Amino acid sequence: MRAFEAMNPAAVTVTLLLTACITIFCLEPVLLGISLACAIAYYLMRNGCRHAAFHIGALGMPLLFALLNPLWNQHGETVLFIINQRAITQEALFYGGVTGLRLAAVFYWFRNFSDLMTSEKLFYLFRGFSPKLALIFTMAVRNLSLFRAQAKKIQTAQRALGLYREGHLIDDLRGGMRVFSILLTWALENGITAANSMSARGYGSGKRSSFTYFRWHNGDIVLLLMSLILAAFVIDAAFRGILTWQFYPQRIPPAVTLPYLAALAAYTALAMLPVIYEGKEVLTWHCLRRSI
Amino acid sequence: MIRSEKVRRVLRIALPFVIMPALVLLLPRAMQAKYYAPVTFLMTGFALLLFLAGFERRELGTRRMILVSVMTALSVLGRMLPVIKPITALTVLSAMYLGPEAGFLTGALSAVLSNFIMGQGPWTPFQMLAWGLIGLFAGLLAKPLRRSKLLLYLYGILSGIGYSMVMDIWTTVWTYGEFSLRQYAAAVISSMPYPVVYAVSNLIFLMLLAKPFGEKLARIGKKYGL
Numbered sequence: 001m002r003a004f005e006a007m008n009p010a011a012v013t014v015t016l017l018l019t020a021c022i023t024i025f026c027l028e029p030v031l032l033g034i035s036l037a038c039a040i041a042y043y044l045m046r047n048g049c050r051h052a053a054f055h056i057g058a059l060g061m062p063l064l065f066a067l068l069n070p071l072w073n074q075h076g077e078t079v080l081f082i083i084n085q086r087a088i089t090q091e092a093l094f095y096g097g098v099t100g101l102r103l104a105a106v107f108y109w110f111r112n113f114s115d116l117m118t119s120e121k122l123f124y125l126f127r128g129f130s131p132k133l134a135l136i137f138t139m140a141v142r143n144l145s146l147f148r149a150q151a152k153k154i155q156t157a158q159r160a161l162g163l164y165r166e167g168h169l170i171d172d173l174r175g176g177m178r179v180f181s182i183l184l185t186w187a188l189e190n191g192i193t194a195a196n197s198m199s200a201r202g203y204g205s206g207k208r209s210s211f212t213y214f215r216w217h218n219g220d221i222v223l224l225l226m227s228l229i230l231a232a233f234v235i236d237a238a239f240r241g242i243l244t245w246q247f248y249p250q251r252i253p254p255a256v257t258l259p260y261l262a263a264l265a266a267y268t269a270l271a272m273l274p275v276i277y278e279g280k281e282v283l284t285w286h287c288l289r290r291s292i
Numbered sequence: 293m294i295r296s297e298k299v300r301r302v303l304r305i306a307l308p309f310v311i312m313p314a315l316v317l318l319l320p321r322a323m324q325a326k327y328y329a330p331v332t333f334l335m336t337g338f339a340l341l342l343f344l345a346g347f348e349r350r351e352l353g354t355r356r357m358i359l360v361s362v363m364t365a366l367s368v369l370g371r372m373l374p375v376i377k378p379i380t381a382l383t384v385l386s387a388m389y390l391g392p393e394a395g396f397l398t399g400a401l402s403a404v405l406s407n408f409i410m411g412q413g414p415w416t417p418f419q420m421l422a423w424g425l426i427g428l429f430a431g432l433l434a435k436p437l438r439r440s441k442l443l444l445y446l447y448g449i450l451s452g453i454g455y456s457m458v459m460d461i462w463t464t465v466w467t468y469g470e471f472s473l474r475q476y477a478a479a480v481i482s483s484m485p486y487p488v489v490y491a492v493s494n495l496i497f498l499m500l501l502a503k504p505f506g507e508k509l510a511r512i513g514k515k516y517g518l
Contacts, residue, residue: 024333024414072475103466106414114408130344136361136397140405143365151369177500185508187362192516195358204354 004277008220009121015223016116018231019271020109023102026234028243028254031267032101038271039108045278046115058107062100069096075248095247112274124214139194147187154179154186223273230270237263332465336417343396343424360386360394360401367402371410376493379406380451381501383423384430384494388438389509392431399423415462422458426451441502448498452490456483 004012023035069092076091119141126134158164158179164171198204237243242259246252254260363386370378379402387395400420407416430437430447437444460479 072478110414119408132357133344133397133401136357136364137401137405139358139361140364140368140401143361144368144405147365147369181504184366184505185511187366188359188508188512189515191358191362192355192512195355196516198358199354 002219002277003281004274005116007223007277008214008216009117009124010214011220011224011227012116012121013113013125015227015270015273016109016113018227019273020106020113022231022234022238022267022270023105023109026238026243027098027102027247028245029098029101030264031243032098032105034264034268035271036101036105036108038268038275039105039112042112042274042278043108043115045275045282046112054111058104061104061107062097065100065103066093066097069093069099077249091248091251094251098247121214124212127212143187147183150186151179151183154182223277227270227273230266233266234263234270237266332462333414333417336421340400340417340421340424343400343428356390356394359390360397363390363394363398364401364405367398368406368409371402371406376489376496378493378497378501380423380426380455380490380494381448381497383427384437384444384448384451384498385501385505387427387429387431388434388444389506390431391434392428395427395431396424397427399425399427414466415459418459418462422455426455438506444498444502445495448494449491452492452494453487456487456490459483 019035019038023032026032070088071086073092073095074087074089076089076095078090079087080090080093081088119138123134123138126137155175158175163178164175234243237259240259242254242257242263244254363382367379367382370382380399383395383399383402386398390398400423403419403423404416407419430451433447437447457480460476460483463483464476464479
């Protein structure tokens with residue numbers, strides 16, 4: 001068992017996407033709460049207590065949506081109070097809060113996903129789908145740092161020529177445009193040279209193979225199967241209407257039965273997978289250090 | 293852009309004629325609750341897939357591919373500028389000179405790549421599609437756009453407003469879980485400064501870049517005999 005991020009990217013993607021998709025599809029407050037809690041737990045495990053602004057923004061969502069929804073939405077039968085001849089209902093307030101909860105949970109899952117997926121892993125995933133697109137993608141990523149470095153060089157050279165005054169707004173703007181123009185010329189020409197040398201080495205003349213770090217181990221297949229089975233169980237329950245809430249005109253939660261609890265348990269297990277893998281890694285590390 | 297010919301052919305026929313209509317018809321039945329947001333998300337994803345599957349067939353050419361990656365990197369760097377962003381202008385320009393496929397790819401890839409920096413989210417497919425389509429249409433209209441400056445500026449302004457309105461659809465669907473004209477109007481009004489900012493920044497960058505970009509590409513074309 002390896003850390004979650006060391007697993008095969010395809011298995012990781014399937015697990016996270018299934019978790020996030022169920023969150024998107026299923027408007028079930030308890031399930032959304034579980035999803036949000038697991039996503040936050042995993043996020044905190046990886047990042048510690050940094051990025052306070054993101055936490056405040058994401059966790060403010062349910063509150064914001066709960067306050068906004070009644071302004072547009074007048075369904076529901078429990079009127080709390082009336083503003084400007086508009087009824088603010090308890091049901092609309094609740095529904096807004098639930099959609100906000102969904103958005104917050106999805107935010108966290110996507111944030112975790114983009115933290116985990118380095119561009120190299122994304123390349124691995126794209127590769128099977130489209131070699132051409134993967135190539136354009138990696139070259140663009142490489143160009144980013146290349147162009148930044150080149151822009152710095154051009155700027156230094158322009159400064160050395162003594163063309164601009166420092167801290168002068170118009171000169172700064174003109175200088176910026178000039179650097180961009182030079183960079184554009186250089187980038188286009190550099191690109192053509194790269195393309196020429198690629199075709200000189202036979203790019204596009206036959207089938208290509210490519211190197212990758214990632215392989216399928218038994219552990220990856222276990223992870224993939226686990227997440228598929230758990231997600232199938234939850235999705236099946238959702239389609240049978242076990243997890244369906246009625247929001248308007250009256251709030252009616254689904255009956256708390258064994259299948260309902262089982263579906264929630266399955267979802268909890270699915271959403272906990274990243275935390276479990278990560279936690280096991282932390283525990284091993286802790287034990288190893290203790291034994292020194 | 294899918295490797296095996298068979299899978300591609302199946303996808304090309306199955307996606308628009310079978311999978312997408314089936315989802316639209318079946319999902320509302322399966323889930324009594326609100327289903328707009330997920331369906332919109334899935335549809336956008338499928339539409340993207342469809343475009344990409346279509347492009348693999350066309351021969352893009354090594355040089356054009358590399359130029360697309362260059363333009364993508366430039367527009368991603370440009371997205372880090374404060375307030376005004378050249379991403380649409382650069383997409384339109386590369387579409388005009390490199391063709392509709394290149395335009396679509398530049399727009400869509402710039403969206404994904406810059407979202408690694410700006411924040412990836414469920415809106416990414418929507419942005420990809422919106423920017424990709426701006427590029428695609430600019431590529432299809434390449435001839436008149438190259439001939440008339442006025443038309444190019446008009447396209448820049450319209451695509452800025454159009455982009456904002458397309459993203460407002462996303463906002464509406466995600467915020468309210470359903471789509472109605474009244475809620476859409478509310479979303480459009482609440483996003484008010486943005487369409488203007490987009491339109492103005494597109495206009496500024498097209499004015500600044502259209503001529504030098506055309507000249508530079510013409511020069512490269514002459515120098516390397518494209």
